[in-house]
Amino acid sequence: xxxxxxxxxxxxxxxxxxxxxxxxxxxxxxxxxxxxxxxxxxxxxxxxxxxxxxxxxxxxxxxxxxxxxxxxxxxxxxxxxxxxxxxxxxxxxxxxxxxxxxxxxxxxxxxxxxxxxxxxxxxxxxxxxxxxxxxxxxxxxxxxxxxxxxxxxxxxxxxxxxxxxxxxxxxxxxxxxxxxxxxxxxxxxxxxxxxxxxxxxxxxxxxxxxxxxxxxxxxxxxxxxxxxxxxxxxxxxxxxxxxxxxxxxxxxxxxxxxxxxxxxxxxxxxxxxxxxxxxxxxxxxxxxxx
Amino acid sequence: xxxxxxxxxxxxxxxxxxxxxxxxxxxxxxxxxxxxxxxxxxxxxxxxxxxxxxxxxxxxxxxxxxxxxxxxxxxxxxxxxxxxxxxxxxxxxxxxxxxxxxxxxxxxxxxxxxxxxxxxxxxxxxxxxxxxxxxxxxxxxxxxxxxxxxxxxxxxxxxxxxxxxxxxxxxxxxxxxxxxxxxxxxxxxxxxxxxxxxxxxxxxxxxxxxxxxxxxxxxxxxxxxxxxxxxxxx
Ligand SMILES: Nc1ncnc2c1ncn2[C@@H]1O[C@H](COP(=O)(O)OP(=O)(O)OP(=O)(O)O)[C@@H](O)[C@H]1O
Ligand SMILES: [Mg+2]
Numbered sequence: 001x002x003x004x005x006x007x008x009x010x011x012x013x014x015x016x017x018x019x020x021x022x023x024x025x026x027x028x029x030x031x032x033x034x035x036x037x038x039x040x041x042x043x044x045x046x047x048x049x050x051x052x053x054x055x056x057x058x059x060x061x062x063x064x065x066x067x068x069x070x071x072x073x074x075x076x077x078x079x080x081x082x083x084x085x086x087x088x089x090x091x092x093x094x095x096x097x098x099x100x101x102x103x104x105x106x107x108x109x110x111x112x113x114x115x116x117x118x119x120x121x122x123x124x125x126x127x128x129x130x131x132x133x134x135x136x137x138x139x140x141x142x143x144x145x146x147x148x149x150x151x152x153x154x155x156x157x158x159x160x161x162x163x164x165x166x167x168x169x170x171x172x173x174x175x176x177x178x179x180x181x182x183x184x185x186x187x188x189x190x191x192x193x194x195x196x197x198x199x200x201x202x203x204x205x206x207x208x209x210x211x212x213x214x215x216x217x218x219x220x221x222x223x224x225x226x227x228x229x230x231x232x233x234x235x236x237x238x239x240x241x242x243x244x245x246x247x248x249x250x251x252x253x254x255x256x257x258x259x260x261x262x263x264x265x266x267x268x269x270x271x272x273x274x275x276x277x278x279x280x281x282x283x284x285x286x287x288x289x290x
Numbered sequence: 291x292x293x294x295x296x297x298x299x300x301x302x303x304x305x306x307x308x309x310x311x312x313x314x315x316x317x318x319x320x321x322x323x324x325x326x327x328x329x330x331x332x333x334x335x336x337x338x339x340x341x342x343x344x345x346x347x348x349x350x351x352x353x354x355x356x357x358x359x360x361x362x363x364x365x366x367x368x369x370x371x372x373x374x375x376x377x378x379x380x381x382x383x384x385x386x387x388x389x390x391x392x393x394x395x396x397x398x399x400x401x402x403x404x405x406x407x408x409x410x411x412x413x414x415x416x417x418x419x420x421x422x423x424x425x426x427x428x429x430x431x432x433x434x435x436x437x438x439x440x441x442x443x444x445x446x447x448x449x450x451x452x453x454x455x456x457x458x459x460x461x462x463x464x465x466x467x468x469x470x471x472x473x474x475x476x477x478x479x480x481x482x483x484x485x486x487x488x489x490x491x492x493x494x495x496x497x498x499x500x501x502x503x504x505x506x507x508x509x510x511x512x513x514x515x516x517x518x519x520x521x522x523x524x
Contacts, residue, residue: 160393167379167390173341174377179365179394179441 003132005255006248011138013247014145015207016223018200020231020239021152022193023224028169028234029189031089032081035096038220039103040076041197042213044069046111048202049118049211058120062202069194072103077190082183100217107213115212118205141203148199149240156236165189169234197224226270232280241281246270291350292317292445292476293338293369298347300330300337307333309500310347315445320467320477322487322508324521325497331480332374334497335447338478339371340364351445366394370443374450374480376430378437380423384414387422387433391440400440407436428459435466445476452483464490484521488512496521 023037048065052058076099084091125136156162164185167175176182201220205211223246224239231242246266253265293315300308307330315321325331336342338349340361349356356364379387388407392400408415411432417425422433431451438446448467452460460483468490471477481487488494491508496517504517511517 163382163386163390164393166382166386170379170381171377173361174373174379175390176341176361177339177365177371177373178390178437179362180390181360181362183360 001131001255003130005251007132007134007138008255009248009251010244011142011145011247012204012207012250013244014142014149015200015203016227016246017240017243018145018148018196018203019220020224020227020243021149021236022189022196023221024228024231024234024239025165025169025189025236026193027228029165029172029186030081030085030092032092032096033225035093035221036076036099036103037193037197037224038201038218038222039100039107039216040072040194041069041201041220042216043072043103043106044194044198045201045205045211045215046107048198049111049116049205052120062120062199065198065202066195069198070191073190073194074187077187081190082187100221104213104216107216111213113213115210118209118211120202120206122206124209137206141207144199144203148196149236152196153236161185161188228280230270230273230280232282235282238280238282245281291315292352293356293478294350295334295338296348296350298334298337298349299345300333300342301345306345307500308337308344311497311500311502312347313495313502313505315476315478316493317444317476318474319492320471320479320490322479322481322491322494323497324481324484324487324494327482328499329497330500331497332449335371335373335449335478335480338364338447339369341371362394365441365443368444369447370438370441370445371447372434372438372449372451374453376427376434378422378425378430378433381421383419384422384425384433385418387437388440391437394441403440403442407439411436428455428462431455431459431463432466435463435470439470439475443475445478446470447478447480449480450482451479452481452486460486484517485512 023034026032026034044065047068048061051061051064056064080095080099081092084095122137122140126133156166164175164180167178167180168182168185172182197220201215204219205215227242227246228239229242230245231238231240249269250262250266254262257265291314295311295313298308298311299306311334323331323334333342337344338356340359344357351367351369356367359367379390382390385404388404389400392403408418413429414433422430425433435448435451451463451467455463464486467477467479479487479491488508488511494506494508494511495502496504504511506514
């Protein structure tokens with residue numbers, strides 16, 4: 001059974017990783033707890049749902065959802081975050097909470113509070129290797145998540161834009177002195193973060209075969225936040241490792257302890273972890289910030 | 291004139307850090323800006339590079355108003371500002387630090403320039419794949435100056451490049467500044483080490499609590515009685 005829990009934990013953990021990457025990068029750059037992250041990508045997931053409903057190909061539907069998330073965050077960054085970027089820590093956080101409410105109300109207005117079936121057309125077939133059961137969907141989720149994470153880390157390491165993001169996350173004024181158009185790059189990080197969040201959210205909904213209003217905050221922002229705290233705020237590596245650990249913990253708790261009280265136990269583990277290692281597993285990032 | 295600052299006033303909230311400052315930098319010259327702690331030297335450089343916006347006055351560069359431009363446009367116009375305190379990007383490698391310095395460039399000679407710097411400073415070359423945060427203070431200072439040159443600037447703004455370095459490293463830094471100057475880059479050098487700065491400079495300005503109190507050729511400033519008393523240690 002152990003191996004089965006590992007597989008389950010890694011596949012849900014990699015979904016959390018996609019959700020956490022955008023969240024953690026924004027935190028790394030702006031030290032902003034982006035409380036709107038989940039609700040912004042939730043809108044993108046509902047757009048994907050709508051496009052699937054309109055008989056679009058699933059790839060088109062997901063790309064459409066990503067575009068929606070990307071565009072929303074470009075607008076939100078410009079009008080809700082940029083004007084308050086240097087107004088301390090509280091104001092931008094309040095701004096983010098406001099955006100989260102607006103997004104939730106948009107979903108409420110259009111789709112209401114009900115739960116919809118969510119199906120991205122991958123047949124949930126299963127096969128077994130030894131005693132371990134693999135779902136095809138699980139394999140897809142794992143592959144897509146891993147591919148996107150490799151893609152993002154290559155983007156950060158190897159492209160000019162990616163290196164600009166890495167520089168900005170260390171010092172905004174010094175990055176500006178390199179000639180980097182800081183505002184434009186930060187807006188891009190928001191946009192790409194939301195688009196990745198949409199992929200994570202869509203895979204999450206596909207995993208549970210349903211979608212509802214709550215995927216944004218409870219299952220998105222909170223998990224992204226927990227992953228980032230565990231992994232270490234501000235880095236790609238921290239987001240991914242924290243998310244995988246979160247996924248594994250959830251899987252082990254439901255497997256060995258209790259399914260019903262899973263979240264309570266996971267929170268217990270989380271709080272214990274924060275008490276022991278408050279900076280997370282990869283804490284170097286922020287302390288080196290100039 | 292390559293750069294002209296006219297009647298510049300800059301405020302931090304209610305504190306006026308620069309008051310009616312005028313200064314000009316001639317093409318090809320090394321101009322130095324001296325002054326005690328808190329005189330406003332860094333504030334002036336930050337305003338030139340667009341990190342701060344003036345409250346009054348203007349900055350003209352090659353006949354164009356500069357004070358309305360964002361920092362990235364200032365860099366693209368040919369001004370590179372090497373900030374005080376050796377601001378390397380500590381998590382990026384030595385190589386990546388140099389490469390990001392060329393962010394505004396579109397030509398194909400970036401790699402060649404990086405290799406040239408590595409040839410000239412073998413200690414940086416040996417550490418090309420190490421994080422810049424792990425370099426010594428002197429190596430970091432060399433790195434940030436090279437990084438500032440990677441944009442191939444016309445005008446280089448240097449903020450206290452000798453601060454906190456051992457004497458033999460300070461000599462190395464000054465030798466590099468003179469070499470950059472010889473290659474035709476115009477330099478505005480902010481320093482607390484007035485003697486060394488005036489020895490390499492063509493012209494000097496002295497700033498006291500936000501005002502220019504003296505402006506002359508470097509030679510005359512070195513010889514002047516008042517400057518000798520307050521800035522050159524008697
Ligand atoms: N961010 C800021 N907020 C408020 N006041 C500031 C700020 N930065 C600088 N000042 C003030 O403006 C004045 C000029 O500071 P500035 O850093 O330009 O001086 P400086 O000549 O570069 O000094 P140093 O030799 O110590 O680097 C000082 O009185 C300083 O306290
Ligand atoms: Mg200064």
